[in-house]
Each structure stands twice: as structure tokens, then as C-alpha cells.
Amino acid sequence: MNMTIEHHDPYRDKKITIEIAGIDLNFRAFQLDTKTPTGGKIAKAFGFNLDQPAYVMQWRDDGDLEDLRVQEEADLANGTKFIVAEADSTNRIRVEGEGFDWPSDTITGAVVRKLGRIPAERGIYLERTDEPDRPIEDLDVVKIKTQGVEQFRSRKPEVWELNVQGKKIASLTPVISVVDALTRAGFDPNAWIIILKVAGQPKRQLQVGDDIDLRTPGIEKVRLTAKDVNNGEAHAPSRDFRLLEVDEFYLDGLGLHWETRTSDGHRWIIIRDYPVPDGYTARSTMLALMVPSVYPQAEIDMFYAYPPLQRSTGAAIPATEATQFVAGFPFQRWSRHRGSIAPWNPRQDNVVTHLALVESALLKEVGE
Structure with missing residues (x-):
């Protein structure tokens, strides 16, 4: 053993x-x-x-x-x-x-x-x-x-509120940076003139690197003004990429300021002061179309408006809730698509025919 x-x-x-x-x-x-x-x-x-x-x-x-x-x-x-x-x-x-x-x-x-x-x-x-x-x-x-x-x-932490261009954001700290406030409200901090309104005080312009002390008595709101809005005459339009000849000829004929821009990895046509029909609170808008890199083989889909379009009646417009930033501006996305009866045909469809779709979609929402 x-x-x-x-x-x-x-x-x-x-x-x-x-x-x-x-x-x-x-x-x-x-x-x-x-x-x-x-x-x-x-x-x-x-x-x-x-x-x-x-x-x-x-x-x-x-x-x-x-x-x-x-x-x-x-x-x-x-x-x-x-x-x-x-x-x-x-x-x-x-x-x-x-x-x-x-x-x-x-x-x-x-x-x-x-x-x-x-x-x-x-x-x-x-x-x-x-x-x-x-x-x-x-x-x-x-x-x-x-x-x-x-x-x-x-x-329990205090919650501080700030109104940024009509949207209320909450902060768990009494001091919030301008960048944080605008980003959380859905705005590009670098694309706006930023004004702080405090009751009983002159309006004060803020810079991107500033902080906002929410404990300041009388803070009412932050208001934004786009840095880049003008009548289209102050500078030559941007041409980041070329369109089809028929597109450029048609756009020139509208008599409106238009340009092609590349922003956040997408290609855009931006048309300023694009007229909208009666029934909206605005008479015109800045219109944007996203142009695929292989256009016209790939279709132009949907369209985008800034500032957001609203019916004069106050009734909501369906499928326009999403926001898309284009060159620093928060555009309202109109989710409108071609049906199966008349799908995109690269041999005959282009910017011209898509703008016809835009016009019909705008008219439909106000009953015309």
C-alpha cells in the first residue's frame, strides 16, 4: 500500500x-x-x-x-x-x-x-x-x-433648462457649453450667429467656445441666425460638381441662385428662394436635392427644405419630421418617392423631371 x-x-x-x-x-x-x-x-x-x-x-x-x-x-x-x-x-x-x-x-x-x-x-x-x-x-x-x-x-441633481431656437434641452450642470447646447438641440454650432437673450439685458452674441451659466437670473433663450443667408448676389455660386447639360440649362432658366455643393459626403443641388405655392406660411424656401455619385444611373430621391415648410392652417405635414444637415443648415426632409407606375428612367429622368415631382408634392399638401 x-x-x-x-x-x-x-x-x-x-x-x-x-x-x-x-x-x-x-x-x-x-x-x-x-x-x-x-x-x-x-x-x-x-x-x-x-x-x-x-x-x-x-x-x-x-x-x-x-x-x-x-x-x-x-x-x-x-x-x-x-x-x-x-x-x-x-x-x-x-x-x-x-x-x-x-x-x-x-x-x-x-x-x-x-x-x-x-x-x-x-x-x-x-x-x-x-x-x-x-x-x-x-x-x-x-x-x-x-x-x-x-x-x-x-x-438628486437639479435639472437646468435652456431654450435653443424653440427647443428645450435639459442639463444636469448649471454651466453648459455653447457647442453642447447647440449640438443637443440639433444645430451645427459653426453655422450660426448665436444670440443669448436675458430679461432686462441687451442681447449678447456668443462665440462657439463660450459657456452659458444657466444660473443667471432672467435667461430666456438662445436665438440663431444663419451666417450664410443672402440674396445670392454677393458671391459667385459654388460649383463643386457638374450636372447634365440639360439640368444646368434648366436651372439657369429659372432665374434663381443655384449651386452644387459637397457636404458630409453627399452631393447637393441647392436652389435659393425656390417659390412655393399658396397655403404655406412662407412664399419661398431654400431647396436641396441629393444627387447620387452615379447620377443619372441612380435616381434623385426626396427633397429638402430650409427653413422647414409649414401649412398656413397649422396642420402637420406627414413624412417631413426628419432633419438633414446640408452645408451646416438643418433642412426639413420631405420623404417623397416615385411609385412603381413611373420608376426612375436614367435615359429620360433628370433634375428637371425631379423638380416636377417636387412641385406636385408641394401642391398636394395644400390641396391644389
Whole structure:
């Protein structure tokens, strides 16, 4: 009968795993050969040498932070997480009413959230006495070396609203960038003159790099004016690509300013001051047609209008809800397509015949 003799390693039972983090509270696992590590041994495991002023704290399971001196043994029954920082003192803060001694002159919102075990859906605020409490984002860095004790509280975040060209957008922070505000409202920030209207104050033009403080009393709205609207006489029309000869001859005969533009990977014909029939709130519009790269073999489909066309009666126009940016302008897309009875024929269809489709579609919506 064979017998296996196991040799007991007296040191194996002494191996323990603890977690150590810097002041970012990103913990990593470290294995030590003792169940009673000292503060100095924990700092050494984290990479500190004897010449560095290591400040070691035990993050207890009950949420408290407890200093651990160099020669002091940690009681792992209270927790196996430790914080090591290059510091020789701490600053006092309070998070959700609980006091902490923090081994740094700064602290991030993310660390405050972890210390206070604050859920992600709640906002963090730095309490202030003579001014509104300051909202703290996770990436914000707060200086905490002050005469008093900085206090952090959490609450359901406030929602700030801003009217951008008639569309209301919500912000969880009281300061929003112009770029963010216009982008969320569906506008290209670089294509507009941006005006901020505040009650009781002169209108103020904003730049793309500006911020808007939504706490400003009397903020009413942001109004936009296109940078590029004119009567077509100030500059020569763009010709980014050529059309068929019959197309160009017809467009020239309309007596309207037209151009071909390449925008966001698409080819466009843009016709300014294109007349629309009675029954709309506008007498004309800027019309855009998307021209496929293999036109006329591929058909021109749908058409686009800026500003959006509306019936005089106020009734909604079906299949015009989508928006397409063309050269920085938000065009209203009219989803109108050829039927199976008269499909696109590259030998006879062109811009001329498609404009006939546009005209009939516009007339149909106002009952003519």
C-alpha cells in the first residue's frame, strides 16, 4: 500500500491578500507573507521606499479611515483595504455628515463618491455659506486645504433648462457649453450667429467656445441666425460638381441662385428662394436635392427644405419630421418617392423631371 506523505509549509498559512490604493481609490491586490502587516510593510508593498513620507490608512469595513503608523500592526478583522499616500498630514472633510481625514490637499468628485458610497444617480455638492452650493462632477478636483472643514452632500441633481431656437434641452450642470447646447438641440454650432437673450439685458452674441451659466437670473433663450443667408448676389455660386447639360440649362432658366455643393459626403443641388405655392406660411424656401455619385444611373430621391415648410392652417405635414444637415443648415426632409407606375428612367429622368415631382408634392399638401 502506497502512502503519500504531505510536507506542511509553515509559511503557507501566513500568506494573506490585501488591497491597496493611492488617493485615487483604485485598489489593487497585493500578497503579503504575514497576517499582521505593519503600516511600513504595507507602504513597501505598494512601492514606497524608506525615504518617502508614506501616510497609511486602513479603510475599515464600517467605512471609517484609520491612521496606521509605520510600526503599528493592522487588525485585518476590521478590513483588508488600505490607502497609501505620499504625505505627512491630512485635511479634514465631511461626506454625508461623516468625517474623514484625507491625506492630500485635493480630492476628486469620484473619490468623494467612493468614500461616501454615493450612488451614481445622485449629484455631489460642495456646501457653501454665502453662495449656492457647488456641484461636483466625478472628474472635478477640489482643493480641501482650508481653515474650515469642507463638507460634501449628495442629493438628486437639479435639472437646468435652456431654450435653443424653440427647443428645450435639459442639463444636469448649471454651466453648459455653447457647442453642447447647440449640438443637443440639433444645430451645427459653426453655422450660426448665436444670440443669448436675458430679461432686462441687451442681447449678447456668443462665440462657439463660450459657456452659458444657466444660473443667471432672467435667461430666456438662445436665438440663431444663419451666417450664410443672402440674396445670392454677393458671391459667385459654388460649383463643386457638374450636372447634365440639360439640368444646368434648366436651372439657369429659372432665374434663381443655384449651386452644387459637397457636404458630409453627399452631393447637393441647392436652389435659393425656390417659390412655393399658396397655403404655406412662407412664399419661398431654400431647396436641396441629393444627387447620387452615379447620377443619372441612380435616381434623385426626396427633397429638402430650409427653413422647414409649414401649412398656413397649422396642420402637420406627414413624412417631413426628419432633419438633414446640408452645408451646416438643418433642412426639413420631405420623404417623397416615385411609385412603381413611373420608376426612375436614367435615359429620360433628370433634375428637371425631379423638380416636377417636387412641385406636385408641394401642391398636394395644400390641396391644389
